[in-house]
Amino acid sequence: MYSSAVGVEGADSVYKEDGAGNARGLYCILPTTQPQFTTCDFVEELVQAQHMTKPFDLFPPPSTPVSQLPNLRSVLEHPKGQTEASTTSLLEILKDNHARWHIFFNDASFHNHTAHTVLALWSLGASEKLLKASYDITQQYQRPISDSPHEITTENWKDHLGDSGFYKAYLTFFTAELERLGAHRLLEVYIFSVEANFPENPVQGSAVSNEINGTTGLKDEKGCGAPVEMLNRFLDSIMHPLIHAGYGLEFNIPVMLVEGVAQAMLHKPSSSILIPRELFFPLSATRDESSSQSVSLNGTTGGPHALSILARLMKDPSFNGFRPSSDMKMYAETMKKFGAQIKTYGDAWLGSTPRPLSDVEAEEKAKELILLVTFIYGVLGAGGLYRDGLKAEERDRKKYNADFFFAHFVTSAYFIPTFLAHLPSDTGSHARYLLLRSYLSVILGWYVGRGRPTTSPAHIKAFFSDASGLTPSKRFEGSRSPWEAVLKSAMYHPDEHVPKLQRTLKYFDGILGGLEKEKGALKDTELEGAEYVDGTIFLRTALLSAERFGWLGEGEGLNAPRSKAAITVNGGAAENFNNDGTWKGENGQANGEPDIENLQEKMARLLLTFPWDRKGFYESA
Secondary structure, three states, rough: OOEEEOOOOOOOEEEEEEEOOEEEEEEEEEOOOOOOOOHHHHHHHHHHHHOOOOOOOOOOOOOOOOOOOOOHOOOOOOOOOOHHHHHHHHHHHHHHHHEEEEEEEOOOOOOHHHHHHHHHHHHHOOHHHHHHHHHHHHHHOEEEEEOOOOOOOOOOOOOOOHHHHHHHHHHHHHHHHHHHHOOOHHHHHHHHHOOOOOOOOOOOOOOOHHHHHHHOOOOOOOOOOOOHHHHHHOOHHHHHHHHHHHHHHHHHHHHHHHHHHHHHHHHHOOOOOOOOOOOOOOOOOOHHHOOOOEOOOOOOOOOOOHHHHHHHHHHHHHHOOOOOOHHHHHHHHHHHHHHHHHHHHHHHOOOOOOOOOOOHHHHHHHHHHHHHHHHHHHHHHHHHHHHOOOHHHHOOOHOOOOOOHHHHHHHHHOOOHHHHHHHHOOOOOOHHHHHHHHHHHHHHHHHHHHHHHHHHHHHHHHHHHHHHHHOOOHHHOOOOOOHHHHHHHHHHHOOOHHHHHHHHHHHHHHHHOOOOOHOOOOOOOOOHHHHHOOOOOOHHHHHHHHHHHHHOOOOHHHHHHOOOHHHHOOOOOHHEEEEOHHHHHHHOOOOOOOOOHHHHHHHHHHHHHHOOOOOOOOOHO
């Protein structure tokens, strides 16, 4: 645990020295006893005043995950398995992964999830053995990190965007910038600022200019500089940079934030039509003021609920029949055909005029997103199990469509409260608006790309009235609660996405699990059947997922005698490993050493089909 700031009860922080030798706050957890403080700034000011100093550490022990926004706090009731040995193992893995491996493990920019996975497992109480077993699997197919052609500086950081060869240089650069700026300022400067998205000066000779405008140093139609679009990149590839950086904020581990922001530099701006220039500038005479949402006296918006936005989109016939040519081209084709139309749904939710968001409004909109993503992944994914005329005993819960893409909606939304807590609510910042507005729009883009599944009041009612949907496998009848069974099974699962998904659903349950349909919490939304929705949505979705993935216990999955045997759980590639877990070798490779490129391709195929559904929902589109 971090040292507490003197004079502020309950405030934990990591400190660093500025150029004058004074310490500044890097991360902080706001004290519940000092509600007048609403940002991390007070810690920096207090520490500077006290002249406290501690060395900057990229790999401190993780702290307890907690949101700074009081109404978004949720304690993960995971098994109390964290020990000195497991924490030591966790940090060793994070250090090794940071030093040895690239953030992408192949040319298709598939992501290295090692750090996510071990942090999620550690938070669930995984032992040292389980953490090492997980890393034994994931490191088999990683790509070694290599030196960059030259260093990244404050002068040239925009010049190599989208170039994975500069990953190591970006790591070095953002390590220094994080120490200099602190976490929340780093995000403001490099992700949410105008300069990081649509700078006034063109980016001469840069990869950005070539990528966005097709030529070097070309100004846009307004005479402004070539767009950099860092928020766009931060949300690319189903939110992977946001997820990675989010783990850093949640656990107060600086290296995760460094890696997440560095990763964003390598991504493409795939959602330009959803996150346009005008979102970064205040209302002007040329803007349509009617598109802005009015804000009430209590700081909340009069805009529609996110489930109402979903309901409108589900009814929109212009999306009917769309089917992309492939998964890899899905999002780009969706943006090309429907991007402008999808943007109007984001405008309807928060308005197209950037503005500050109070804690109250930010919290309410975050809760809407939590319900939205769980509804899409859980209720819509289970539509086939609750179709008209199907009896309860005929439901095969293993056929639940656990959509791989929709699962990322859930795991990324986990970090929205954490990011909101690190972004200011004062009148000079629109960062909270930008995050929420852009996030919803991108989610809707992927939703349309996957086939835009729909539902009906009858399906929703059947989902929430199914008594079997609240009972875990008989193998876990001795568990103290269904959640204990879900999290324990997830902890042993060899697929790296499963523990992240299930712990997220448990977190959501801690925030909105008490939602009661009898009180009509969602009666004013436009979603037909919303009156049946209640707080059991999170447990029901977690149990459906566990049934789909398979329940695992002691001696199975990551806890099996041979860690690589874990891959056999879903018919993977265990035959490629020796009994001791080493790679058998292929194409003449000797001594169990893998053909890395071949192995990367093999693991890429394996990960694409592991326990998840990828068939989409195009039949109902």
